[in-house]
Amino acid sequence: MKFQIILFTLVAVLLGGCADLGFTSLPEAASHIELVGLSSPKINVHPPELRFKASKFELSGGVAKVFGADTTEHTRLTVSFYDQTGQKLQRTEVDFSPRRLESYRRSIYHRGLYKLSLDELPLGTTRIEVRAHE
Numbered sequence: 001m002k003f004q005i006i007l008f009t010l011v012a013v014l015l016g017g018c019a020d021l022g023f024t025s026l027p028e029a030a031s032h033i034e035l036v037g038l039s040s041p042k043i044n045v046h047p048p049e050l051r052f053k054a055s056k057f058e059l060s061g062g063v064a065k066v067f068g069a070d071t072t073e074h075t076r077l078t079v080s081f082y083d084q085t086g087q088k089l090q091r092t093e094v095d096f097s098p099r100r101l102e103s104y105r106r107s108i109y110h111r112g113l114y115k116l117s118l119d120e121l122p123l124g125t126t127r128i129e130v131r132a133h134e
Contacts (some may be wrong), residue, residue: 019036024064025052026050026051026052030050030052030057030106030121030125032126033050033121033126033127033128034126034127034128035047035048035050035127035128036091036127036128037061037129037130038129038130038131038132039066039132040075040132040133040134041066041069041134042058042065042066042069042070042071042072042075042130042132042134043063043064043065043066043069043072043075043101043132044064044065044066045061045063045077045130045131046061046062046064046128047059047061047064047130048060048061048128049061049067050128054104056069056117056118056119057117057119057120057121058116058117058118058132059079059115059116059118059128060113060114060115060116061113061114061130062111062112062113062114063077063096063101063111063112063113063114063132064101064111064112065101065102068096071100072100072101072112073099073100074116074134075096075132075133075134076093076095076132076133076134077093077094077095077096077114077130077131077132078091078092078093078094078130078131078133079091079092079093079094079116079128079129079130080128080129080131081121081122081125081127081128082122082125082126082127082128082129083124083125083126084124084126088125089122089123089125090122092116094114094115094116094130096112096113096114097112097113097114098112099112114130
């Protein structure tokens with residue numbers, strides 16, 4: 001019985017590693033974009049990932065509550081797109097889930113995730129910032 005469980009787990013891990021979920025490599029124009037996560041006093045923002053799937057871009061990443069901070073329910077995430085000169089091209093807000101994060105690691109709610117789908121990137125984008133603020 002134990003052998004079957006181990007074998008099933010091994011097969012699942014190997015097959016799961018082969019799945020690419022339909023993501024393809026980024027177009028040449030988007031392959032050198034700098035991705036930055038900017039934290040707040042209540043939320044740590046991990047650097048986002050930019051992926052390309054079915055002719056759309058997907059920006060996703062994770063957040064975690066700062067130890068000792070009170071509630072995270074009023075924290076917002078702003079995604080800003082900048083060109084080479086530092087001029088802001090576009091700005092949008094994205095929610096993370098779950099909204100209320102716990103600061104201890106054993107909680108299933110100690111991390112949150114966010115995802116933003118885009119038909120296309122603003123022309124001339126060289127940097128994408130995800131910033132947390134209250």
